[in-house]
Amino acid sequence: MLKSGIMVRWFFTTILVIALILTAISASIVFLLRDYYYETVENKLLSLGQIGVVSDYFSSYLGSDSDTFSARAREYVDNYQDINVAELWVINKDGEVIVTSTGFISENEEFPDYDEAIDSVSGRAFWQGEMSSGEKVMALSVLLPKTNGMSNGAVRYIISLEAVDLQVGKITLIVGLISLFALFLVVFSGLFFVRSIVVPVKKLNAVTRSIAEGNYSQKIEMNKRYDDELAELAESINYMTDEIDKTDKLKTEFISTVSHELRTPLTAIKGWTETLLCINENKDETVNNGLKVILNETERLYALVEDLLDFSRMESGRMSLHLKKIDILAELDDAVYVLRDRATREGKEIYYSSPDYPAPVNADPDRIKQVFVNVIDNAIKYTPAGGRITILAFVGSDEINIKVADTGCGISPEDLPRVKEKFYKANLSAKGSGIGLAVCDEIITLHKGSLEITSILGEGTEVNIKLPTLPVNLSERKDS
Ligand code: ADP
Numbered sequence: 001m002l003k004s005g006i007m008v009r010w011f012f013t014t015i016l017v018i019a020l021i022l023t024a025i026s027a028s029i030v031f032l033l034r035d036y037y038y039e040t041v042e043n044k045l046l047s048l049g050q051i052g053v054v055s056d057y058f059s060s061y062l063g064s065d066s067d068t069f070s071a072r073a074r075e076y077v078d079n080y081q082d083i084n085v086a087e088l089w090v091i092n093k094d095g096e097v098i099v100t101s102t103g104f105i106s107e108n109e110e111f112p113d114y115d116e117a118i119d120s121v122s123g124r125a126f127w128q129g130e131m132s133s134g135e136k137v138m139a140l141s142v143l144l145p146k147t148n149g150m151s152n153g154a155v156r157y158i159i160s161l162e163a164v165d166l167q168v169g170k171i172t173l174i175v176g177l178i179s180l181f182a183l184f185l186v187v188f189s190g191l192f193f194v195r196s197i198v199v200p201v202k203k204l205n206a207v208t209r210s211i212a213e214g215n216y217s218q219k220i221e222m223n224k225r226y227d228d229e230l231a232e233l234a235e236s237i238n239y240m241t242d243e244i245d246k247t248d249k250l251k252t253e254f255i256s257t258v259s260h261e262l263r264t265p266l267t268a269i270k271g272w273t274e275t276l277l278c279i280n281e282n283k284d285e286t287v288n289n290g291l292k293v294i295l296n297e298t299e300r301l302y303a304l305v306e307d308l309l310d311f312s313r314m315e316s317g318r319m320s321l322h323l324k325k326i327d328i329l330a331e332l333d334d335a336v337y338v339l340r341d342r343a344t345r346e347g348k349e350i351y352y353s354s355p356d357y358p359a360p361v362n363a364d365p366d367r368i369k370q371v372f373v374n375v376i377d378n379a380i381k382y383t384p385a386g387g388r389i390t391i392l393a394f395v396g397s398d399e400i401n402i403k404v405a406d407t408g409c410g411i412s413p414e415d416l417p418r419v420k421e422k423f424y425k426a427n428l429s430a431k432g433s434g435i436g437l438a439v440c441d442e443i444i445t446l447h448k449g450s451l452e453i454t455s456i457l458g459e460g461t462e463v464n465i466k467l468p469t470l471p472v473n474l475s476e477r478k479d480s
Helices: 006-048 051-061 066-078 112-119 162-212 229-279 285-315 328-345 365-381 436-446
Strands: 087-091 097-100 124-130 136-143 154-160 324-327 349-353 360-363 388-395 399-406 450-456 460-468
Touching: 006 124, 006 136, 006 154, 006 162, 051 066, 066 087, 066 097, 112 124, 112 136, 112 154, 162 229, 229 285, 285 436, 324 328, 324 365, 328 349, 328 360, 328 365, 328 388, 328 399, 360 365, 360 460, 365 388, 365 399, 365 436, 365 460, 436 450
Parallel strands: 349 388
Antiparallel strands: 087 097, 087 154, 124 136, 136 154, 324 360, 388 399, 399 460, 450 460
16 A cells, blocks of 8 residues: 555545635634624614613603602513513613513523623623523613713613524534535545546556566556546557567567577587597697587587577477476486586585385476476585585475475575576576576476575575376385
8 A cells, every 4th residue: 555645645635625625614604604693683682772762761760769760661661562582671770670571580690781881981782691591692781871970770682692593503504514515526526536547557557567577468458438648658558568579579589599590500519529529538638628628618508508599488488398297206316417426526415315216297307307407506506615405305195396405605585586587697606697597487387386496695595396296106106
């Protein structure tokens, strides 16, 4: 999973930003509407409590005794029309509520707007808060004209804000839902769009990786619905693959032709050198030594040419097997026999152990022997004098397992996964084309087996070859 994939970037740069913008717009709408509603309530209170009207009504009762004032106040409340809109209180000069439109007077009620109105120049003041019942209200106290600077009381209008707040709540819900729906649409269409990029890009990535691994026959199939830049890119990659494929085939053909052309003169050189060595035996030592050098180098060149031929066969899929039922242990015996002398000459010990009954395998004997020779040859090549090469064979119920372990230089963990690649050399100082293991792996795979390499740098390498065996005819086992 990519940490900063297109999806993640799209989420942070688009969805998060849009979500923030939608939240800001929704919050602004809700606050503006709330302000508007509260202002409407304020205006309603002002229209109810017009100072002139209130003063006129009480003008001849100001300063009169409390009973007369109370009677006038009751009369005022009785004639009050807007009982459904706002509650009405009349407050006397001592700041006590003497009559209310609900007929109910609570002792615990606070009315700070009245105190504020007394101190204000305009003679009125608003208050927003909670009544003792917990109801949220907005109130306006309108002071009656003072006499000799002394308060004569006030009338107070109270409107409940519950309905307004309910309305604001509903609007908040609707705005929230609309915002969520808008966000959902953006996410949905965005996902569709981003997927139309991410999915083909992943496909392109997978195919280009496969092409990089040498599968030039791979073609990118794009969704025909979109004729966009990605489709163009896919077309270009397909074109590039075709061109690489052509060049690769040309290269393989060239290697094949050159190797064939080289093999004929090399065979002649090798044959003549051997003949001259025989003729010159026991004569001129310098000529003899020279001829041996020519023979050695010719054999090396010959092996290289064979490797190249195998490589071109492998590349063009022409590596064919001549399968027959063979005793694979006989091929292993042969390979060990061929190389044992060389190992001894180079001061390396070969320890070889295998069951002394045949292990029948359906295989191409030449190719299988080539694998054994190559693997043992590598073990000898990469093991210093004094080292040991252990070759063991185990025959299971349906497969044979051959181990070639050495105490050589080993392969570093970085190189290990790549040593089976064509022309990959972990050890550049040693002679070799780097093709041997690739060919061995191909041969073993064609035999439906496996070739695994484990290694510890500086300690040694172990090559493990597994091949399926044919059912054993018990009479074939010498020891059974
Ligand atoms: P080469 O002809 O170079 O030996 P191979 O394909 O046989 O090519 O091997 C590829 C690389 O793997 C070699 O260059 C060498 O670095 C490494 N290698 C193979 N076998 C051994 C081994 N037994 N010990 C150490 N390195 C090995």
